[in-house]
Amino acid sequence: MKNVDSVVCTFCGCLCDDIRVSSKDDGTIEIKGACANGKGHMEEYDPSPVSPTLRGEPVSWEKAIGEAASILRNARSPLFYGLSSTASEAQRKCVTLADSIGAVIDTTSSVCHGPTGIAMQTFGEPTCSLGEAMNRADLLLFWGCNPMVAHSRHFTRYSLMPKGRFVPEGRKGRRAVLVDVRETPSAKAVDRFLRVKQGYDYEVLSALRALVQGKRMDAGEVGGIPREELVSLAEEMKGCRYGVAFFGMGLTMTRGKDLNVGQYFSLVRDLNAHTRFSVIAMRGHGNVAGADAVLTWQTGYPFATSLAGGVPVYGPGEFTAVDMLARHEADAALIVASDPKAHFPAEAAAWLDSIPHIVIDPVFPLTAQGATVYLPGAQYGVDAEGTYYRMDGVPIRTRAFRERQRPTDEEIFDRLLEEVRR
Amino acid sequence: MRSLSCLAKGENEEMTEKENSRNCVLITGRTQAQTKGMHLGKTGDLYARAVSVAVMHPEMFKSMGVEAGCTLRLRTESGEISVRSESDPGLPADMVFIPMGPVANKLVGTDTGGCGMPSFKGIQVEVAPE
Numbered sequence: 001m002k003n004v005d006s007v008v009c010t011f012c013g014c015l016c017d018d019i020r021v022s023s024k025d026d027g028t029i030e031i032k033g034a035c036a037n038g039k040g041h042m043e044e045y046d047p048s049p050v051s052p053t054l055r056g057e058p059v060s061w062e063k064a065i066g067e068a069a070s071i072l073r074n075a076r077s078p079l080f081y082g083l084s085s086t087a088s089e090a091q092r093k094c095v096t097l098a099d100s101i102g103a104v105i106d107t108t109s110s111v112c113h114g115p116t117g118i119a120m121q122t123f124g125e126p127t128c129s130l131g132e133a134m135n136r137a138d139l140l141l142f143w144g145c146n147p148m149v150a151h152s153r154h155f156t157r158y159s160l161m162p163k164g165r166f167v168p169e170g171r172k173g174r175r176a177v178l179v180d181v182r183e184t185p186s187a188k189a190v191d192r193f194l195r196v197k198q199g200y201d202y203e204v205l206s207a208l209r210a211l212v213q214g215k216r217m218d219a220g221e222v223g224g225i226p227r228e229e230l231v232s233l234a235e236e237m238k239g240c241r242y243g244v245a246f247f248g249m250g251l252t253m254t255r256g257k258d259l260n261v262g263q264y265f266s267l268v269r270d271l272n273a274h275t276r277f278s279v280i281a282m283r284g285h286g287n288v289a290g291a292d293a294v295l296t297w298q299t300g301y302p303f304a305t306s307l308a309g310g311v312p313v314y315g316p317g318e319f320t321a322v323d324m325l326a327r328h329e330a331d332a333a334l335i336v337a338s339d340p341k342a343h344f345p346a347e348a349a350a351w352l353d354s355i356p357h358i359v360i361d362p363v364f365p366l367t368a369q370g371a372t373v374y375l376p377g378a379q380y381g382v383d384a385e386g387t388y389y390r391m392d393g394v395p396i397r398t399r400a401f402r403e404r405q406r407p408t409d410e411e412i413f414d415r416l417l418e419e420v421r422r
Numbered sequence: 423m424r425s426l427s428c429l430a431k432g433e434n435e436e437m438t439e440k441e442n443s444r445n446c447v448l449i450t451g452r453t454q455a456q457t458k459g460m461h462l463g464k465t466g467d468l469y470a471r472a473v474s475v476a477v478m479h480p481e482m483f484k485s486m487g488v489e490a491g492c493t494l495r496l497r498t499e500s501g502e503i504s505v506r507s508e509s510d511p512g513l514p515a516d517m518v519f520i521p522m523g524p525v526a527n528k529l530v531g532t533d534t535g536g537c538g539m540p541s542f543k544g545i546q547v548e549v550a551p552e
Contacts, residue, residue, distance in 0.1 A: 036454070056502040110538035119535055180451065181543075182519065183512030198447050198517065199544045231517030249451065253542040257535065277497045304538055320538025342464055342523055345540050346501060366464045366524060 001025065004401040009038035010085070010381030012160065013283030013391030014151050022399040029401070031376035035152035039129065040088060045363060049405045050376040053368075054190040060376075061407070061415075068334075068358045068373045069419035071313045075332035075356075076307070078154075082338030083294075084108040084285035086360075086409045087386020087398070091287070091294040093413035100420060102308040104330070107291040108284075108338050109303040113248070115258035117302045118316055125271050127245065129392045135164035136276075138241035140176040140190075143251015143264065144201065144283045148185040156284070159246070159301055165244070175240070177233065179204070180250055194233070197224035202256040205263040208234055214272045228381060232239040243277040279365070281354040283391035285338075286381070290389035308401050325351040333357040339365035360412055381420040383414040442486040443516040446478070446499065448529060449543040456521040473523030478549070484514070486551060496520075498545050500512035501528040502552050505549045518547055536548045 003138040007019040016038065022030040025081045031039050043356065045272040052064035059067075063078035064324035072078055083091050084107055109117060117127075123191075133140070140159050147154040155161055176190035187193040196204050200223030207222040211234035220227055237243055245268050251260040278421075283289045289383050292302040299305045299312035304319040306312070317323055321340065324330045325348040332355055341349045342365065352367070359371040362379040381398040383406070459469030476494050483490050487508070490509035494501065496518065499521060503525055513519055520526040534540050 037457050037461075044461045044463075108447050110481050111540065113537045146452065148455070149454050150519065176460075182510075182517065187512070195514070198449065198514070250543070252539060253450075257539050257540065259469055290545065316538040317536035318535060322532055322540055323534055323538060326532035340463065342527075344527060345532045346498055346528045347532050348540075350522070364463065364465060367510075369465065420490070 004399060007401055008381055008388065008396055008398040009034050010042065010286035010379075010388055010398055011038050011041035012151050012232055012286060013155055013289060015388055015390040015396050016153050016320040017396055018157075018159060019315055024115060037152055042382055042402065044084050045379050045382050047402045047405055052376065053371075053374040064373050064375055065412075065415045065419050068375065069416055069422075071332050071356045071358060071372060072097075072103075072199055072334065072416070072420055073173045075101070075103075076331055077331050078185060079321060079324050079330035079333045080105040080336065081333060081340060082108055082336040084112075084288035085290040085380075086287065086288040087335035087380045087388060088287065088337075088383070088395070089386050090409035090413055091291055092298065093410055093417065094197040094334075095295060095298040097334075097413055097417050097420065099307045100417065101376040102310070103297075103334070103352060104306045104308065105295065106305070106319060106321045106324075107295065107303045107383060108288055108343075109292055110316070111343060112284055112288060113281050113320065114303055114316060114320065115252040115254055116261045118258035119261035122258070123265045124269070125265055126272060127392070128388055129140050129394055130158040130280065130353055130390065132242075132278065133244040133280065134162050136166050136242040136243040136335060137164075138174055140174060141192065141237070141243060141245040142176065142178045142180075142186065143245065143247040144180055144187045144252075144254070145246060145248025146180070146184040147246075147282065148189060150248070150284065151282055155186075155313045159244070170396065175236065176256065177236070192233075194225050194229055199255040200224065200252060201251055201260045202263055204230070204268055205260065208237075209263065209267050209270055210265065212238060212274070219253055236373040237271055237277065240275055240277075243271065243275065244277045246282050247276065247279070248282040280392050287388040289391055290387065290395070293393065298393045324355050325349075331355055334360070335371075336360045337362075337365050339366070339367050341369070362406070363380065376406060376410045377412050378404050380408075433453045437477050442488065443548055444482065444486060445514075446482070446516050446547050446549050448496070448520065448526075448545040448547040449524045450526040450530070450545070453521045453539045456523060458464070469523075473521045474505045475508055475521065476505050476549070477508045477510045477513065477519040478510055479515045482511055483507070486549075488512045488551045493551045495550050496529060497548045498529040499526070500531040503528050518549055
């Protein structure tokens with residue numbers, strides 16, 4: 001039996017780095033410390049070599065890379081999309097490839113925290129690390145997110161439960177509030193649940209901002225929340241020692257989108273006139289924060305960037321994948337470590353299905369069904385090592401605990417670049 | 423497809439034929455079963471089953487005169503699906519929840535309002551027992 005400690009789970013943006021993996025002599029593995037999502041992510045992946053496919057038929061890597069490069073070279077308006085479940089070293093190579101053929105490059109942020117990116121650029125983001133949340137926060141606000149399901153160890157490892165330097169009592173030393181449209185499993189773990197009417201987040205946040213600023217509120221309720229609840233929440237936030245506000249898709253996917261997030265950021269900014277308060281987006285995919293970081297340092301923009309004109313041009317709504325596909329503007333696509341056919345509106349997914357598309361993914365996603373070329377690489381955090389960015393922007397080096405028998409995504413991009421430039 | 427504003431009760435022939443249909447708000451989101459299905463493979467049965475369900479408040483089933491578990495037909499401006507149902511008292515009475523995935527996405531439009539993000543939450547949906 002061989003043990004590997006401090007393994008980093010690459011499933012979600014928590015990037016828990018305290019996992020122990022025991023490899024037994026019979027080839028099976030035992031995973032300790034991971035949540036059900038993380039265990040599934042690491043256990044169900046089979047690192048055995050898999051042949052690439054061309055229109056569903058197995059072919060050699062040489063043939064597959066050649067065909068993929070041919071698609072990219074001949075495209076007039078290629079779209080690169082995804083990148084959130086691959087290492088930053090591969091993301092960097094992908095940007096180079098996009099630049100070399102003048103592609104549009106977009107990440108899964110555009111259907112996740114893309115509106116958060118827009119709000120950051122417009123309003124600024126008063127943020128902190130998860131370590132600060134763990135060590136300092138005596139008040140936690142969760143808005144439109146469901147950590148119990150989507151980030152299963154967030155409560156126990158970073159926010160609600162852990163004993164921190166300035167919160168030695170752990171859970172007893174913290175208060176937690178959840179605001180959401182439905183009573184999710186996370187509602188049972190917090191001290192207070194406030195149900196906001198679907199689509200009224202902006203109004204509720206505006207009311208809270210007014211109350212925090214000391215303004216009088218005459219309305220009996222806002223967005224389904226009674227006035228007295230809002231008044232007491234505003235007072236609780238102002239009165240805490242250190243507050244951290246987390247948020248998820250409940251703000252970004254709902255009417256208002258980036259404006260909702262902007263109002264959330266502004267509320268946190270306002271609170272800093274009274275106490276110390278920070279905000280952290282609950283990032284979903286393991287390295288979606290890295291995708292934003294790499295695109296920003298390479299092009300200046302976090303997502304939705306066109307490299308077609310030789311200089312980066314930023315355009316959410318114009319160069320975001322759903323918009324490009326819905327308008328039939330992409331004539332070929334490279335999909336990296338993501339699954340737009342599962343997660344895009346059906347009309348956009350249908351156009352993707354109709355154009356030549358290449359899929360790079362260690363597991364076979366729905367998008368690989370009907371793909372022109374499928375390139376199965378290794379999985380970072382299982383049989384490959386690379387850099388992932390945690391949801392708070394902290395880069396973490398992942399560890400491999402299985403022998404690698406497949407090329408990494410980074411190596412696949414190297415071969416594609418070489419072939420495209422030939 | 424006709425605008426949903428035409429689908430208010432009494433204004434549409436089809437609606438008056440189905441007295442037990444309701445206008446609700448649809449949200450999509452992650453579930454444990456959907457995530458587990460994802461790990462086992464999105465081309466597998468577990469995933470297909472995990473994302474093919476519509477969840478409503480028990481009172482909504484009662485008001486429609488049906489029981490949880492029945493097949494529901496859901497229609498938005500973007501598409502139409504038929505899926506099995508489940509109940510959840512944690513939902514607001516007028517809300518339908520469907521796990522994120524290819525089934526829910528047949529009901530989601532491509533308009534992003536210029537920000538890149540479609541409205542995966544807060545979609546007007548007509549629900550009726552099949």
